[in-house]
Amino acid sequence: MKKALSIFMTAILIMGVLAACGTASEEKENAGGNGEAKKVLTMGTSADYPPFEYVETAKSDEIIGFDVDLANLIAGELGYEVEIKDMDFNGLIGAIQADRVDFVMAGMTPTEDRKKSVDFSDVYYTAKHMIVSAKDSNIKSIEDLEGKTVGVQLSSIQEGKAEEIGETVKIKVEKRTRIPELVQEIKAGRIDAAIIEDTVAEGYFKNNPDLAGFTIEDANEEEAGSAIAFPKDSKLTEEFNRVLKEKMENGEVEKLVVKWFGGEK
Numbered sequence: 685m686k687k688a689l690s691i692f693m694t695a696i697l698i699m700g701v702l703a704a705c706g707t708a709s710e711e712k713e714n715a716g717g718n719g720e721a722k723k724v725l726t727m728g729t730s731a732d733y734p735p736f737e738y739v740e741t742a743k744s745d746e747i748i749g750f751d752v753d754l755a756n757l758i759a760g761e762l763g764y765e766v767e768i769k770d771m772d773f774n775g776l777i778g779a780i781q782a783d784r785v786d787f788v789m790a791g792m793t794p795t796e797d798r799k800k801s802v803d804f805s806d807v808y809y810t811a812k813h814m815i816v817s818a819k820d821s822n823i824k825s826i827e828d829l830e831g832k833t834v835g836v837q838l839s840s841i842q843e844g845k846a847e848e849i850g851e852t853v854k855i856k857v858e859k860r861t862r863i864p865e866l867v868q869e870i871k872a873g874r875i876d877a878a879i880i881e882d883t884v885a886e887g888y889f890k891n892n893p894d895l896a897g898f899t900i901e902d903a904n905e906e907e908a909g910s911a912i913a914f915p916k917d918s919k920l921t922e923e924f925n926r927v928l929k930e931k932m933e934n935g936e937v938e939k940l941v942v943k944w945f946g947g948e949k
Contacts, residue, residue: 725764725920727755728785730773732862734887735944736791736910750944751789751910754808757936758927772861774839777801780915787920788913791881793841798913803921805928807909808937813845814885816897817877818870824898829855832876835866842879845900849879867892883945 729737729751737749747768759766769785776792779785780802791811794804815834817823823832826849833856834849836842846857858875860866866878867888880888882899889895912928914921931937 723764724767725759725786726767726769726784728769728771728776728779728788729790730776730862731768731770732773732864733791733881733884735883737789750809750940751791753940753944754931754937755787755789755912757931757940758924761927761931762923773837774861777839777913780913783915786914787918787924789910791884791910792913793909794911794913795841795844801916802913803916803918804914805912805921805925807911808928808932809941810909811881811883812899812901813842813879814882814897814899815877816867816870816880816885816888816895818873819894819896821876821896823877826853826900829853829877832856833858833874835860835869835875835878837861837863837866837880842881845879863888867895870895 729747731737731739731747731749733749735749736751737747739745739747747770752766752768755766769779771779773790776785776788776790777798780788788802791809792798794807798804815823815826815829823829829849830853834846835858836846838859838861843857843859846855849855850857858869860869863880863884866875866880869875870878871892871894880897882897885897889897912924914924928937
């Protein structure tokens, strides 16, 4: 009886080993033959910010842009694939904290307030704020905003800039979730102007010749620029920073700048 039981247990063990071998083989095939499982990172973004991230609806529903190319460049170097999750800009920090995304790229400025909730990479691109209005509005300076209604994207760095302007010029601030809403509000005459990043605004000027704008200097240079946001103490921050530095030094990031912005900025 003991001998029969021993034979039975041996057979079970052999079957287990064979099954395990089969599983490993399947994993190898699923990994594309290199023996390593695919690693996927989820990137949170707000795809309303051309040329950083947007959708050309006339062509496809794919999210494209400077941030998307840069994310794929860095993640690919580290052996990751990137899946993109589109959401409202004001929900991106919360998505990181709730572990719904692994990192965020959305032309996001690494402000001191945001650093309390997430970690940031080094700055990878710097731009300036622009006051956008109807071309015939005669708004040519900050002083011309006196008594006007100014739109900003909710939870954006431009929201803080509007508050700063409001300390010296009396303005009414209107907040919208997405940039296209601000553009439409200007065109419909419901707001007088909007504060939008200059590179993004230039993209809208191409399709809206009835709009114009002027750039304004940012007194807080330390908070200028775009960076990648990560969960607090994420190992990805150091990994991404290392590759980002390499790509900036070897000119690959500059190639993407030329591709999406049409030249050096």
